[in-house]
Amino acid sequence: MSVTTTTSQDLRDQKQNGELAGKYLTFQLGEEEFGVEILKVREIIGLMDITVVPRTPRSIRGVINLRGKIIPVVDLRLKFMMPSIDDTEQSCIIVVDTTTEGRSTQMGILVDTVSEVLDIPVDQIEPTPAFGNGVNTKFIRGMARIEENVKILLSIEEVLNHIDLTAVEAEQSEQDTNDAAAA
Secondary structure, eight states: OOOOOOOHHHHHHHHHTTOSOEEEEEEEETTEEEEEEGGGEEEEEEOOOOBOOTTSOTTEEEEEEETTEEEEEEEHHHHTTOOOOOOOTTOEEEEEEEEETTEEEEEEEEESEEEEEEEEOGGGEEOOOOOOTTOOOTTEEEEEEETTEEEEEEOHHHHSOHHHHHHHHHHHHHHHHHHHHHO
């Protein structure tokens, strides 16, 4: 298995093209702060009833019914192998648009709390540090230096990898089939 990391040259190339700079919705998982491109965010909703779907990966919390549309929800704490905690009043779901194999999918990501939208200039973004062989950091776009803090900028398509999306798409296809049979 090859490990792909963002090199300093890759980051310089992306900086020159202005690919990393922009607005990011920031949120927290525990004490860590993350950011996702605002253009990938569809909406932020409060925690609602989540229906557990059997035989899905543990990080998939289940599905929600959002205005008649079934949206899968991934618990980012579990996806990132962080300890699970009880939901709080600040827990919320960020509904994001992802694309895999040319197909657009909406998914929810469960986070501890949403912080703010930041406009991060390219000169505040550093490459992902090397953590050694066997550590896949492909899901990290870069590290943003905001005052004395570091925010991990995520590539949401990489976070919600093919395996998760395949399980979700199978569930959505089954739902579509059930809806068609009921009609």
